[in-house]
Amino acid sequence: MTAWNAAKPAVVDDTAYLLHARHISTHWGTPYGFELFWYAEPLPAMQVLLPPVVPYWLALGIAAFGENLPLMKLWLFPFVLMLGLAMQSLLRRLMPFDGTVAAVVFLFSPVVLPMLNVMLDVPALALGLAGVAVFIITVDRLPGRMFHWRFVLCGLLFGLAMQAKYTMLFTQLVPLLYAITRRQAKPILPAILALITADIVFIGWEWWIHATAGESHFLHHAAGQGETQPLLEELPR
Secondary structure: OHHHHHOOOOOOOHHHHHHHHHHHOOOOOOOOOOEEEEOOEEEEHHHOOOOOHHHHHHHHHHHHHOOOHHHHHHOOHHHHHHHHHHHHHHHHHHOOOOHHHHHHHHHOOOOOHHHOOOOOHHHHHHHHHHHHHHHHHHHHHOOOOOOOHHHHHHHHHHHHHHOOOHHHHHHHHHHHHHHHHOOOOOOHHHHHHHHHHHHHHHHHHHHHHHHHHOOOHHHHHHHHHHHOOOHHHHOOO
């Protein structure tokens, strides 16, 4: 899957993410402190909806081997591997069959494969599902344990997933729902520990961006969504 993606050119929103990664590779502490040409005119990077995890990961790739697009796409392999292993683990536990074949079918399906490129979807999904898998595995293997470093790891994965793509915000609630609906011992406290850790990661990053750039990237775009006119009003009459 990674090799297939490496053979593709940069498409759609890839250009914005690559420009962002180029900037971060030389300005690690100011991820939104520049302008990029987007749509019809140069825009402040703060106005482009792009959470930090993927551009920072790509920036590490640029620092390691330069702006070589195939190598930068191969650099995304850990996210693809994480997604495959998380899906396999979840399917094995939740379905009455071996999840390996189903996981491979899922990875090469239209839901996942076209979304890779250097965009946000696959890394965000990989981190989110890995968090779910770590939580379920830990609860199953260590029943009755209220505190364990793996629950903190779970929260860290959720926090990174949310900062990879904001639509992953609700994924942190999955352990809580799993804990509530579990038939045996209900691991409510571990779920809350994971949720608190995830929110510390998410809010901590936004606080730092607000302190250094003057505003939170998430709040900037959350407010902007409310200002958008209905689609029918934007269409030419």
